[in-house]
Amino acid sequence: MLSHLKRFFLAPSTGEPLAFFRIAIALLGLVQGGWLAGSITLLYGANGLVPWSISSGIVDPYMPQLSWLQPLANATGIAADTWVYVLMGVYLCSLMVLLVGKFTRYAAFIAWALQFTFINTGFMAAYGVETFMHIALFYCMLMPVGNVYAWDNFSRHTKPVANEWNTLSIRVLQLHLCVVYIASGVEKAMGIQWWNGEAIWQTLMQGQFARFDMHWMASYPLLAKVIGWSTLLLEMGYPFFIWWRRTRPYGYLAIVGMHLGIALFMGLQLFSSIMIIFNTAAFGWPYLQRAYKTIVQPLRERKRLQRAGQLATQAFWHQYE
Template identity: 40%
Template structure:
């Protein structure tokens, strides 16, 4: 009885050690900093593009009039219409509220970009982005939801521990940490699930196998950037493009982890989103998705030399300082 029990205990110990190395081995915060800087940069560009239409998109007398905006709004969320209704008795008009929320959003993104009080900046950017997103819910698409999700993640991640004012001012932890590793794994696993579900969803339908989806996407009026009607004469090209999309997305959670295939899959994924930006006009979406994959899998997280746990590092430091 003792021998099997000991073998089971050793097996459990090895399994737990593998989990600990995967999820908690100290890692550099550089990938999280890349996520912070990349996401904030793209969202600032988007904010500059949207700013001239701020009142039209979010005002109660804009493209969607107040009754229609209220009907399409999501109950239970704090959105700008709710805020305007409560400040109206105080004589505050909708324009100052929209400008204040928009300015708060931009300032929070700038603070996030430079890493000044990074977690508070992420919280401010997330909340103001959520208000703007819920107010113009009918204009949202995937990029807005991805941006809001990863702004939320940045509230809890040590993304200000590298390439930031927080680091320069001594407010962020120095060196690799277990928190950085865990945060990075959350981002990586989230992306793997997203791409796998997207790829499987496409694979269940025939249009992505026969090229119909590629043809329709490139020639739909709302997405059409160039004349691709010539694809009708070369249907195998559209079919091959559809197969390539399926391969990249379904293969993402398998091929992105091994070192031998990681660079290839990062490059293929970035190329996919560059294509989406160039041929569908979805530049912000393409840029954000490329930033996510590059930050999660292309930026080095492992510190040079052997990886030590934080407890081992503390013991080593204590031993080095002992007489």
């Protein structure tokens, strides 16, 4: 029993999935920061949508928050909103450093601490992307995400080294996702809305989520029910079909498809992206590798051969010019 557990958690493996996790999370954070760049003071400023005087009364006073900048602003004479821009700049720079894999753990810690400060202050966006970004940056602090495809370890003459810490980290991601999905599915199943299709209908009709005119679904109530049942099946069944090798690729594609549907029909692109990143790092990386070897590499080789043939033909005719 102990030998099976040890092999399950500590069998050596390479760190490519964790490197993908680091790079994808950093890129997503930079994209999110770019989207917020033009509205930073409105969302997080001292007198933004939720002023610091209000948000500081909601958050635990021992939690980091932007209102801590006020004494600094008073002492330096520099506007508090200017310091917010400075912190956002440091946050984005730390994500760029994390992306290239330089001082990975320190960059992840800075990004994690600053992201925590922002989500504790002012505009608190919903639907989970901030929470999962916070979790992802925390994992980047602790997991060996900088051992592969990183500036700190870059060398043309070295290959990724398999070790047990990579496997343990992947197992943590896998078990975390299982808990997340089954908890979400059970919570949904406790209400009637996901069984009778009402949750799907209300979501697609809400102005903040609606992206298409879906009134036609009123004529097909069974469709909303089927979508709701499918969601419950995917989430509550996630720990079962994702661990069985025969169903894992289909389960992975199904869960990715569900999040793509959320991005398309609800406009929650960032949330969908971070969930796809988690799933790909935890379970989907081997399938990406296989797709690359069977599709991308042959196409690149074909283009290389075509280019070589064109150059040979040009060289042949140049002899007679």
